[in-house]
Amino acid sequence: MKLWWFRFPWRHLCEYPGRTLLGILGIALGTAVYLSISLAGASALKSFQDGVQAVSGTAQWRLQSPGAPLPEGLFLSVRRHPEVKAAAPLVESLLELDAPQGGSVLLLGLDPFAEAPFRGFQLRASGQPGTAVLEAFLTRPRGVLVSEPLAARLGLKAGDRLPVIAGSRRAALEVVGVFAFPRGVYPLEGAVVLMDLAHAQERLERVGGLDAIDLIGHRDDSRLDVALAPLLPPGAEVVRPGAQGQRLEGLVASYRLNLSVLSAIALFVGMFLIYQSVTLSVVRRRREIGLLRTLGMPARQVLVLFLAEGAVSGVVGGLGGVALGILLARFALGFVTDTLTSLYTPVAARDLVLSWPLLLQAWGLALGATLLAAWFPALEAARTRVRAVWYREDLEERLESRAGLVAGGGLAALGLAAVLASFRIKAGPPFPGFIAAFLILLAFALFTPWSARTLGRLLAPLL
Template sequence: MRLRDVVRVGASGLVTRPLRVVLSALGIAIGIASMLAVVGISASSRAELDRQLDALGTNLLTVGPGETLFGDTAHLPDDAVAMISRIGPVTSASATATLDASAYRSDLVPEAESGGISVRAARTDLLDTAGVTVAAGAWLNEATAGYPAVVLGSTTAERLGVTAPGADVRVWLGGEWFTVVGILRPSALTPELDMSALVGWPVAEARLGFEGYPTTVYARAEEDAVAAVRDVLAATANPESPSEVEVSRPSDALAAQQATDKALSGLLLGLGGVALLVGGVGVANTMVISVLERRSEIGLRRSMGATRGQVRLQFLAESQLLCVLGGLGGLLLGIAVTSAYAAYQGWITVVPLWASAGGLAATLLIGGVAGLYPAVRAARMSPTEALATP
């Protein structure tokens, strides 16, 4: 039999039972769609993370105080930023300091209800180093840093109900009113700034009891020297007690998050594989029932000269066509789900070619395995036995 004849004979067997075919193909489609959606969403998420890292840079390092030998919280020297700036490969450095103050929308809110918002003193060159941008208003400058002006992180502004800065928009901070001059965009590398109310270094020293010790120093280094800079940051920031300094690389946290997402994707991919296996069992069941129902047809074909190989090929073709229909439907459904979710999250849509090709290969494999036993069983029927079956 020619390939065209095999396809035509196999398709004719499916057309006569449309509802059963649709339900069996649906099982395959759900399995393929599940696997493709998991891979596509995971790939889209990683592409978005890579895009963010490319935009923010992986060369940001942070320096913070550790603990003393007695378990107390240490502090960085007040000239830590200046000393770090002297490291050759360091291109920029800035700092913030956590203050003993809270920010509220009203002066009537109890002090205990801070909402998790921290107040930080910030240097005017912080944004360039940390890679943060302003969503509305303006950042602190040499003029506003000395006055009761505050810039809110994205989460802080949301929690305080501030939608836009302005001369008449104020927050109660450290026992007095501060005017909101700006709101920051969310930052993946510096999430602590999202939950902060940032005031100028001079006004923090003058009005909020700030002693001048930074609690977090941000440093940008040349891309090829990040590891070398990281090794000397502790000793440079605090030469007297380098063991009391903690150095981290924010992009490492994002990389760890990506690894966690990969592990979760592997679990979901396994569940998709189970769904695909269940769909394959459904196809096998459909083909076994088809053989039982079509014994007279098989006997007629055998009596008219059809060989066992031709009968076997007919039922294998039906099984393969059934799985291909389900596979194509699953691919379309999986791509649609991935595209919809990526669009909802604001990501670019990425559907790996290997996932699509693997999905189709999986359907062909399932079709072959699911149809093998029914095809062999049909081929073994003798014409007289098949025709004698009512």
């Protein structure tokens, strides 16, 4: 009997390879799209969070004013506050490389004398004393320190020029040295340059303004957001450095949700193909089912046999989808980072971060979808009475008689989709719209039996 658990479902799958491969392909495509978007989003988010941590360093709090500069005079007031142990002003801007390689570069304008407690940048040997590099950094209006990865990628050294585009203006920055972030973690995959705060303000036309002030309190549990509230101008806020990462995480989640719905459509098509395949298998093998039931096989085992047929497609399609999803994720990563950069903040990620929970989740989704698709035809096979299994026409007639009822279900699905599509969502994901889209797909699937029967009757005189 144990051989039946393998031969029974496998034989039918091999008997109709085209239909089997089509169902597996649908499941694999849905799984691959879902996994690729999940992996690309997770990789972009991790790269951004690592970059935020690298820039913030040991800062406990960040004073910022989204969409508007902070007045430079605020820094002195904050620095003198009794709850503040250290403060460092910061100006940030995204520049474009004016070179064939292209790409973005993050410019950080900072005060080197206030940086020691925060980021701890390390100068790399360049054949010049550290004091000479620092002097050039402070006195040359276009002098910058370039990160070690950027210097290696572009072949830069002290004395070279780095052509960039800031807004609509072109400029040639002068490389005065190379630096490294502690722990080797960089924002924007290492595309970072440092400039003296005053020079950066002048270069970016932000004289008198700051983008942020990093803060360290006298105690680890210092509530600087409360202590500094009376000093803050309208629109300014004191937040944890990770708050920006949390905001991006919400954006990535929304972006991933929209694309996951598209992948679910492909998965739905695969489920429909699996459903049709298992249903056809039940119709064609009525005599085999009858023989098994006559020999004493309980209905429960018949159910399991047909579920196993769907599970085989789910396992194979899931594994294929995982492999294809990893390949697609490497291409999707660039699109995800470009979208996040355009909509929110500079994000760069070149390395794909593989997550076993996401891989297992995608494979489990494929297997669960195929089992769900195979459940109803398998249940129909299990409910078949022994005396009726010798007549294949019995099931076909019952299925045909239900075509009108099934089509009525399709009309109901369309009506419900119209109601859901009329909802206006003021905030949050548009779940009613997503459900409406799937109801429309389901409705057309439910119209198929009635449409096929009607078309067959119309064409019968011509055949």
